[in-house]
Amino acid sequence: MTEENVILVNENDEQIGVMPKLEAHEKALLHRAFSVFIFNDANEIMLQQRASHKYHSPNLWTNTCCSHQREGESNIQAGKRRLQEEMGFVVDLKESISFIYKAPFDNGLTEHEFDHVLTGKYNGMPKINLEEVANWKWMPLKSVKMDIEKHPKLYTEWFKIIFDKFYQNINIQNNESNGK
Numbered sequence: 001m002t003e004e005n006v007i008l009v010n011e012n013d014e015q016i017g018v019m020p021k022l023e024a025h026e027k028a029l030l031h032r033a034f035s036v037f038i039f040n041d042a043n044e045i046m047l048q049q050r051a052s053h054k055y056h057s058p059n060l061w062t063n064t065c066c067s068h069q070r071e072g073e074s075n076i077q078a079g080k081r082r083l084q085e086e087m088g089f090v091v092d093l094k095e096s097i098s099f100i101y102k103a104p105f106d107n108g109l110t111e112h113e114f115d116h117v118l119t120g121k122y123n124g125m126p127k128i129n130l131e132e133v134a135n136w137k138w139m140p141l142k143s144v145k146m147d148i149e150k151h152p153k154l155y156t157e158w159f160k161i162i163f164d165k166f167y168q169n170i171n172i173q174n175n176e177s178n179g180k
Helices: 021-027 074-085 141-150 157-177
Strands: 007-008 015-022 031-039 042-049 064-065 093-105 110-119 133-142
Touching: 007 021, 015 021, 021 110, 031 074, 031 157, 042 074, 042 141, 064 074, 074 093, 074 110, 074 133, 093 157, 110 157, 133 141, 141 157
Parallel strands: 031 110
Antiparallel strands: 007 015, 007 031, 031 042, 031 064, 042 133, 093 110
């Protein structure tokens, strides 16, 4: 299996090149990514626990799924592809917010991403891919926010950043899509 490439971008999310994923993380280069947040009708978010063998952030809780767009792939196409690969289902997604973050890890790698947040609705049971996901659960947004404050080491860096900076945006958008 060949290594995935990531799309290198500038601060305006304009493509400036491609590079193998691991090399981009070793060099801490800014690249395009996405984070999918799936909600149910009870206003709970589907969280996943990353698999124990992931090369960074193993066993940590995070949003429903996340990854990197492929060349020529829209944010929505990439989100749907990865949702199917990791969680075993596909739903309509819509773009929410985007932001740049940089997070170094203990293993010497650094996530430096222009992250696009995508949201969707689902009320079923996922069929998780155990190569990617160790576990999953539904959790109310307020409970997630409180648990991150109490136990920050249980969550991925990007997920904590999203909740710290954009919790209100995600909560408002989710309520709007629920017709509240």
